[in-house]
Amino acid sequence: MLLIHCPYCQEDRPELEFRHAGEAHIARPENMAEMSDEDFERFFFIRSNPKGIVYERWRHIHGCARFFNAARDTVSDKFLMTYKAGEPKPDLDGEGK
Amino acid sequence: MADTIARANALEGRFLNDEGITLVRAEPSTRLSLRAPKTAVKSLSKALGLDLPQRPKASTAKDGRVALWLGPDEWLVIDETEADLVGVCASVTAFHSAVEVSHRNTAVLVSGPRCETVLNAGCPQDLSLVAFPVGACSRTVFGKAEIVLWRTGSDAFRVECWRSFSDYVFMLLEQAARDR
Numbered sequence: 124m125l126l127i128h129c130p131y132c133q134e135d136r137p138e139l140e141f142r143h144a145g146e147a148h149i150a151r152p153e154n155m156a157e158m159s160d161e162d163f164e165r166f167f168f169i170r171s172n173p174k175g176i177v178y179e180r181w182r183h184i185h186g187c188a189r190f191f192n193a194a195r196d197t198v199s200d201k202f203l204m205t206y207k208a209g210e211p212k213p214d215l216d217g218e219g220k
Numbered sequence: 221m222a223d224t225i226a227r228a229n230a231l232e233g234r235f236l237n238d239e240g241i242t243l244v245r246a247e248p249s250t251r252l253s254l255r256a257p258k259t260a261v262k263s264l265s266k267a268l269g270l271d272l273p274q275r276p277k278a279s280t281a282k283d284g285r286v287a288l289w290l291g292p293d294e295w296l297v298i299d300e301t302e303a304d305l306v307g308v309c310a311s312v313t314a315f316h317s318a319v320e321v322s323h324r325n326t327a328v329l330v331s332g333p334r335c336e337t338v339l340n341a342g343c344p345q346d347l348s349l350v351a352f353p354v355g356a357c358s359r360t361v362f363g364k365a366e367i368v369l370w371r372t373g374s375d376a377f378r379v380e381c382w383r384s385f386s387d388y389v390f391m392l393l394e395q396a397a398r399d400r
Contacts (some may be wrong), residue, residue: 131276131292132358133276134277137344139344185359185360185361186360188291188294188359189291204227
């Protein structure tokens with residue numbers, strides 16, 4: 124079973140306790156009412172979906188229930204690191220364009 | 221047609237004693253879902269009469285009352301003497317949320333030398349004494365149900381689950397106990 128490190132429980136826990144929650148580091152626009160449809164579409168629907176390293180939100184839903192962020196390689200499916208929500212995006216080599 | 225309606229508690233009368241494993245329904249308890257920021261922990265601990273644990277997987281027990289760490293600002297408080305936990309927390313003025321969940325949960329006491337194996341039939345966590353020592357607790361999964369697991373002894377666990385899942389949890393435990 125895939126083990127995921129929860130930064131709040133400070134432990135590797137089985138994947139069954141976790142839930143994927145979409146791409147991380149997407150800032151919610153402050154002027155949503157004034158945005159053009161194209162800009163809104165870009166914010167709301169368009170995701171980077173690279174081959175390589177992705178930054179994702181995950182939730183330890185059947186554990187501490189906290190959201191956190193993870194860097195994962197979509198080719199090997201390996202978790203490179205996990206970090207608490209609100210912490211800056213880590214600078215990893217070979218980051219997807 | 222029946223003249224009276226009797227109220228049956230979840231898991232009433234359910235019991236299993238097989239080689240090296242005993243499953244028994246826990247006595248009714250009062251329970252509290254407690255959420256509080258760090259600033260309120262001290263006054264809540266004082267009101268409850270036990271230190272709310274701050275480390276992951278930690279628990280504090282005292283006189284039939286236990287606080288289980290579920291998350292960085294979340295605890296499950298169980299009182300086996302059926303004390304009024306909400307009333308206790310009502311005197312605390314610090315910002316917090318205390319929700320009465322006594323009847324939401326029910327518990328199964330799993331004990332015996334085979335308890336780790338039986339629980340691992342549905343729980344994917346490492347339950348060895350090194351990774352999950354006596355006193356450790358965790359919210360986790362058991363089969364398809366969410367449970368709160370608390371190790372009360374080297375050969376004993378308390379499995380807290382939602383009442384509506386209790387039949388499923390007990391049946392899965394029974395099956396695992398018979399599977400040797």
